[in-house]
Amino acid sequence: MDAFYASVELLRYPQLAGLPVVIGGGRRQQDDALAAQYGERLADIPVAAFPRLADYVGRGVITTATYAARQFGVGSAMGLMKAARACPQAILLPVDFAEYRRYSRRFKQVITDIAPVMEDRGVDEVYIDFTQVPGGQREGGRVLARLIQKSIFEATGLTCSVGVAPNKLIAKMASEFNKPNGIAIVQPDDLQTLVWPLACRKINGVGPKADEKLQSYGIHTIGELAARPRDWLVAHFGRSTGAWLHDAAWGRDDRPVVLESEPVSMSRETTFDRDLHAVQDRALLGQIFTELCQQVAADLQRKGYAGRTIGIKLRYDDFRVATRDHTIVLPTQDATVIRREAGLCLKRVPLDKRLRLLGVRVGKLLPQSEVGRQAQGEGEALF
């Protein structure tokens, strides 16, 4: 989906179309004041009444920027304070994840009505297997891609970009070629002309660290990566990563489109308005900690899972991260149990520096429906 969060907000606030708008941070007093004053008539709010990036004080990052805002050099993951210097006049809207999820469900429903083999890749992205869809091969997939775009737009008013290719790796790259509202078709023979000139960073899975290492060897493009012998890549990046890099550069990827998958972990974390100290801010930290445990427990219960590994995550004021976890015998989805185990984890981690973030995680998940069976199994084993 194109600039998904921002595009959903523009459906509510059409008066902001074409303006630099960024989504980020939480709900603020100005936001509540506007909502109270205009009620349901959101489209009537004058542009001048919206909060600006320049007025923002506090922590947070941009989650999405409209294409107009990107012209000013602001974009996803940029700190709001830094973005405010680059584009102070941009309108700043708070994240409304519940609303984005509603639109996410709608556009995915449109897709599965047309092409049922769809893999969920988060709130704004999917892989679709066109292979068995009637007409899926017409014009190399362009006809079906157009149908999906048109159907999504009619149902939601949102645009998306589609990459059509023989596998997920290349399709993902292709989806970036003609953003927004574009279609790109990449056939196997197009590898050298369309993919090899791209930066290695365009490979889904090559991040800043891997890219830096590749650059240090003089490898900047996917073509340069493809030119390195497989053995050389294995020698410098390890057996697994080296082989994967070689395959990726040659456009090889045999991962299937996966329809369903079980969650591995669930977590809640929060960055504080100001850095907190374990001693001076003990009461506040304790309250936040308990709330995080209750939220994770509620998430587990709502989705029907229980987990055996309880963990915590801290981010110190210097941005270093520490994690501790502990695996218990019986899976739990109980806030009290999670709070107790997470509390023990907290005792094992240094707490002399100020904290920026606190998180609670439950892993080794099992559907709640299988927990009884597991407990029964334990009982049988005991006797």
Next chain:
DNA sequence: TCTGGGGTCCTAGGACCC
């Protein structure tokens, strides 16, 4: 007053078992 929140996967060492 730089730097969110929710995830997955990988690596590597140590414990423990056969």
Next chain:
DNA sequence: TCTGGGGTCCTAGGACCC
């Protein structure tokens, strides 16, 4: 003449993605 070879599980950290 010191002390194998697999395997699984647990834990901590880190890279990466949306």
